[in-house]
Amino acid sequence: KNQVEQSPQSLIILEGKNCTLQCNYTVSPFSNLRWYKQDTGRGPVSLTIMTFSENTKSNGRYTATLDADTKQSSLHITASQLSDSASYICVVSENNAGNMLTFGGGTRLMVKP
Amino acid sequence: DAGVIQSPRHEVTEMGQEVTLRCKPISGHDYLFWYRQTMMRGLELLIYFNNNVPIDDSGMPEDRFSAKMPNASFSTLKIQPSEPRDSAVYFCASSLLLARASVPEQFFGPGTRLTVL
Numbered sequence A: 001k002n003q004v005e006q007s008p009q010s011l012i013i014l015e016g017k018n019c020t021l022q023c024n025y026t027v028s029p030f031s032n033l034r035w036y037k038q039d040t041g042r043g044p045v046s047l048t049i050m051t052f053s054e055n056t057k058s059n060g061r062y063t064a065t066l067d068a069d070t071k072q073s074s075l076h077i078t079a080s081q082l083s084d085s086a087s088y089i090c091v092v093s094e095n096n097a098g099n100m101l102t103f104g105g106g107t108r109l110m111v112k113p
Numbered sequence B: 001d002a003g004v005i006q007s008p009r010h011e012v013t014e015m016g017q018e019v020t021l022r023c024k025p026i027s028g029h030d031y032l033f034w035y036r037q038t039m040m041r042g043l044e045l046l047i048y049f050n051n052n053v054p055i056d057d058s059g060m061p062e063d064r065f066s067a068k069m070p071n072a073s074f075s076t077l078k079i080q081p082s083e084p085r086d087s088a089v090y091f092c093a094s095s096l097l098l099a100r101a102s103v104p105e106q107f108f109g110p111g112t113r114l115t116v117l
Helices: none
Strands: A004-007 A010-014 A019-025 A032-038 A045-051 A056-059 A062-067 A072-077 A086-093 A101-103 A107-112 B005-007 B010-013 B019-024 B031-038 B042-050 B053-056 B065-071 B074-079 B088-095 B112-116
Touching: A004 A086, A010 A019, A019 A032, A019 A086, A019 A107, A032 A062, A032 A072, A045 A056, A045 A062, A045 A072, A072 A086, A086 B042, A101 B042, B005 B088, B010 B019, B019 B088, B019 B112, B031 B074, B042 B065, B042 B074, B053 B065, B074 B088
Parallel strands: A010 A107, B010 B112
Antiparallel strands: A004 A019, A019 A072, A032 A045, A032 A086, A056 A062, A062 A072, A086 A101, A086 A107, B005 B019, B019 B074, B031 B042, B031 B088, B042 B053, B065 B074, B088 B112
């Protein structure tokens, strides 16, 4: 059964600190892995999309890594800001169309001043 | 572009009533997705359309749920009759597949928070 497991479930850090969120998956076949940020009361917003051949991708202070061999991904947030407080969802797709998605349960991040 | 537009943003209804959720995708996008999000189950794909045609509705929970896309700029998700367990946030998303090898980004709407009493 295809699964996406995220850890930790929740995290509290102080403003300015770095953090790393983890995503392990068992989805097969694999097409791409996406990280989304979801603010409370809003829809998810795409941060990064990585295909099989990509090891790392950055979007500002967000850097995602992918190890397709071990089926692991991480999202690193540098110099956290209060606005980074949100849920971060890892999603693995079996194809490009976007219909064969397996969603992780998300990591809820809270950045405190 | 205003992004994906959903209405209403909040809906409170009584069990047994019909509920219709609406979505306007980003202009020019050829894929439209309906999702449901709950605390227990997270995000779930319900159905998706390509060029207004329903392609995969295997995620639709039961016959009480139906979705239509009469044209490229409008889609509805209908629940009839509604039940308390349908309470969730329903998201619509759209994307554009530019080329076979590309990975299209999905743009989500703000969601409709449905409460069935």
